[in-house]
Amino acid sequence: MSMNILILSFYYPPDLSAGSFRTKALVNSLVKDSDKKVTVTVLTTQPSRYQSYTPAASSVEISEAVTVRRIAVGARCGGFLGQAILFSQYAKEVIKFIKGKEYDVVFATSSRMMTATLGSFVARKLNIKLFLDLRDLFIDALPDVFPMRVGCLAAWSLRFLERWTVTKAQSVNLASPGFVNYFKSQYPNMPFTVHTNGIDDIFIENPLLQSKPASTKLNILYAGNIGMGQGLHHIIPQLAAKLSEQAKFTVIGCGSAITQLKSALSQHSVTNVEIIEPVRRTDLIKYYQNADVLFLHLNDMPSLKNVIPSKLFEYAATEKPILGGLSGFSAEFASNNITNIGIFNPCDVESALTALQKLHIGVTDRRDFVSKFSRKQIIKKMANVLLQET
Template sequence: MHKVLIISYYWPPAGGPGVQRWLKFVKYLPEFDIHPVIYIPKNPKYPITDSSLIKEIPKNVTVYKNEIFEPYTYAGFLSKTKTKQISSGVISDDNPSFLEKILLWIRGNMFIPDARKYWVRPSVRFLTDIIKKEQIDTIITTGPPHSLHLIGLELKKILDVKWLADFRDPWTSIGYHSKLRLTKASEKKHRELEKKVANGCDKLLVTSNTTKVEFESITTKPVYVITNGYDIPESDLPFSGMDKKFTLSHIGSLLTGRNPENLWKVLSEIISENKDFKNAFQLNLIGVVGQDVLNCINDNGLKFYTRLKNYVTHEEAVNYQRRSQLLLLAEIDSPYTRGIIPGKLFEYLAAKRPILAIGPEDWEGGEIVKNTNSGFVCNYNSLSDLKAVILKWFHLYQQGNLMVSSVNIQEYNRRTLTAKLAELL
């Protein structure tokens, strides 16, 4: 059986979308005669944890751990909340505080490419022996954090190994990169490292066609797209059936840039005009919600109809998706986010509930919704068409006939996606 070493920062009990991609690949790779060996930090500081994911780790997988120095531990003395947010890539758009500006400057200029850079040298020393011992000829690095690609870069130099660099998110072209208050020298350093990684690996793996095009502009190495996906629900929580209310649910962070103001206006308008809708509607926001988003919701008179719940386990999130009448997908309205395909989109597809997708023009996430016939896609300026589709769905809900006839979603099944990865390996 062919062995591959997967170098990842995120691994259960880490929570959030970052852990899902390689946890699922590891689950299915043995079916294609590939044995994954995992390398992760021994003492990470995860911004979100979800212990329910631990049971998804295959019992026969080999996991190596090594100590990591985490500067965020000390930054937390200034502000644990802000440090966690910046560590997760969650950065305020509106009037950041003086403290946040300091933390952003430190993050962007003192820790290049990121604060996990201090794990690179110890990991190279540690893994050199492991690779020889396990007789591994292929390594995979997955980022962010993109400092992990520097581990691959060094191992490639000193060992006769193949190296696949997986980018779950872009590096210098991701939206929050421009908010790091970088000096010109720091910006140059980021781009130099990105180019070294892109040209030093044997193959690049990305999650969207937009990111593929971006990397093809800086490297001649082959770039492949394997999106994120969905797995068959394995939740231990019983499915209690569809919500009785006409629920519109968003699962995940809903922060400043993802505030669909026209949606709140439309919902408020329908509530004022339609008594049946008023009595039936409920907005579920599952996860972190920005204060400006809440203010906008409240300003449109929707506070009474809104149910808030902080971060839930992945199992609970799957159940919220399956029982909601409608699912809300929102992406930041910016050219920089056209290639961002939220991981929850694929689980929305598996839930087979109508998706209301709001995002930028030419958004790849929206194209997937359209191509799979899984819902309705609009931009942040939509009003009349947004109102029309919500009323159409409400009418179907009243008839007990609200459903979605999606097509071609099987290509996003985690087993199918792992088959593509196995072919690359």
């Protein structure tokens, strides 16, 4: 028995994104772990998440049973309007590509609902089954990022689009248990699964370096997106200023709020923070190995209380101490599953200083966590749902 699967993912390696790494792992599992003959077509974009990180990638990449087609989109620009323009380019080419094609199922992974909605359209157009992977509560976030009246109106309007999208699916996976209450209340008869993000083999297989004595200053590292959701401009400048004699900060990444971060650093006359453009994961491991503390932060927004940041899994695998500004479900998940993590209230400098003082600066054995949250094992379960129900 054979199965022809179409996968929609706006990001895909070599692009840097939680969705990119998640989709790649799923593709590998579908091809390698199935008893069926599986062929997979991935429709994605040319690397586009960061203007400063655009590695070369073939527009068509064929390897055994997998074909990856990368759609060229324009240069990334800020804000929802800019993202909508890029997505419209992607969606237009996807719709053009599927004409006359035959698939058994379409799988769409989405953080802001747009790719999921495109998946629903494709499934209806081709009259095939739809499987969704939802990595965020997009509608919940709108009142946080827009003025209250505008955000609430947008959320009310888009809820109809969400319903049109979700109710078409045969199965919907949620990337955080914190999303379950919302989706179950909205769609009580829909089948939902929960498969979180996880730890990729590149971090599991990387040899652990023994703890090195801290230098005269702690090396505190943040690596990831620099957007409004992370709110780094609300915490790092003030925290770094307080720790000017005790620590230096390295921030690796880019994003929509990097200008605010640089402005806040200048405003507080901070000299112990270095910002580095995004780097490949193989290079990122070296930064992890040289760090004394790994830093994580989610902005103080109600919509972020239900997420589990994907970076948390990666950080934990290094067995380095973690300083995390978390609240709600993410704080509960971290405190219950990760040892040697100092959790503080988001955007609260004094709380962060107290949490830092309680950390053990050295290697912490987290083998149980790594075993439980191996990406390969999590994705294999997710792939099995797709394969068994098709």
